[in-house]
Amino acid sequence: MSFTEKQEALVKESWEILKQNIPENSLRFFGTILEIAPAAKDLFSFLKDSDEIPQNNPKLKAHAVKVFKMTCESAIQLREKGEVVVADTTLKYLGSVHLKKGVIDPHFEVVKEALLRTVKEALGEKWSEEVGGAWGEAYDQLAAAIKAEMKEEAVPAEAS
Template sequence: MGFTEKQEALVKESWEVLKQDIPHFSLLFFSLILEIAPAAKNMFSFLRDSPEIPHNNPKLKAHAVKVFKMTCESAIQLREKGEVVVADTTLNYLGAVHVNSGVIDPHFEVVKEALLRTLKEAMGEEKWSEDMKAAWAEAYDQLAAAIKAEMHNNTNPAA
């Protein structure tokens, strides 16, 4: 069936809400990642040397915005093109960075759970729905699949 117009609209609507308070939602997002997987802290250079998540860390905010925005853009691409299309240079960079950071498949599930929980809080009980959750989950899964494929290319280069 593909990614529907309704799913794209749900992602765009919730992205607009997230953008209203990126500092708060960035902090929440990373707090949830570390709540779910405390050892992940060492995978982020901007968290590694801090005893707690720094509230005013511009790198934390920038990284969270990238994750939120790329997932939102993935949703739009799924609707328009039927697949996630990321520039080769960006995808190559993402694959290399994730490999070098020691990211493995289960880490993507941690980030997905943190993303969905952040969105649920942003939207509130009255606007959050299973449909919205499914739309973001699909967009994230497609983006994660593209990054994982590139990670595989980085660890198994063609001879």
């Protein structure tokens, strides 16, 4: 299945709406992650020692923006190149960090669910199943690239 021009446009258009209210959407995103999987709190250094999601935590906002933005960029790459191509150093870093934190496949599903719910709430009546499908596919491809790098990273560790 190839990522269509329409899917790319849907992700780009909804990203424009999402980024108009990053603070609120960031809180919604992390709130949803913790609602689905409360134990995930310990995976994020900026949430670890807190009983609640800090309203004005710049690290939380920055992390949420990275996830939203990378998923959007993945959509553009899927359309242009047929695959997600993240800069090697970025992908190595993401693989390494996710591996060290103990991130496993179900964690990626939690983030996807939270991402889709956040996009749906942010878009309101502009949301459609088609928009959700486009964001879902872009996220799945990005997650697959990170997981592949995690496997790469784990091999040398097992060999030593």
